Amino acid sequence: MRSQPENSPRRASAPPLIEFLRQNLPIVVFLGLAFAGMMLVYWYFSPDENAVDAITAVSPTDNYLAAPIFKNIPAKPVVQRLPQSPGPVLVGIISGHRGFDSGAVCADGLTEAQVNENITDLILASLQSQGIRTEKLDEFDTRLDNFSGTALISIHADSCDYINELATGFKIAGSAFTNSSDLSICVEQAYAQATQMEYHANTITPDMADYHAFRQIAPGVPAIIVEVGFMNLDRDMITTNAQVPATGLTNGILCFLNQYKNVVTATN
Ligand SMILES: [Zn+2]
16 A cells, blocks of 8 residues: 555646546557548548539539539450451442553453443442442552452453463452452352353463452452453453353352351351
8 A cells, every 4th residue: 555655646747638548548549540540541532622623513503412423443445255246248349440541452442441340330230239338449449448348359351362262261369368268269159150151270360369459458358359251252241241240240249248147147
């Protein structure tokens, strides 16, 4: 009991509030930390003043105590789970030499450009009548740059000079930049069937295989160049009977579009 009187004067000398806090030091520390923590959280989540103005700005017409809720969401790359659906079908047809030169010229003045355009127009009319979107293109059409249709077909015809009895038949060369074999096979089969012409494989020139349009169009667009026949020995077929080769080419394009649609449906 003697030790207590020594302590009691000191305890009595401190103000009661300090004394109380000292006695409950752990709780005081806890409350202090909790307050600091809450302030930190408040500061961290408070929008800056401009944002507050924007959020609380209520136009006079909105005569009510409400404000839109804004939340800043960081930009996140969107991952597409389904393959992108293909664009609508579009077939580009180059009317060979159109807008550039006449191509081969016959003794009587018939030009390759005329033969090509006649057949091109018949194909376009036929495709359009079946609701297929088409584009008629010149030889060096500016629309060829990055052309991104479903297929591109260029129509040409071979020389009007008499070479020999073998200078007859049609030729097809596919793009070296995009796999065009499906289009090529469809058109070759349909063309041979419609015209009963022979495939003239021996005279495919570098001009055909390395055709300028193949380089211009968008990657991935199947493209072929067709020499519909020789203007000398096949002249009747590609002029007077132009509807026949045009039908063959149209059927070939439709065959390819059918395959294309089936592939698209299967991958979806
Ligand atoms: Zn030509």
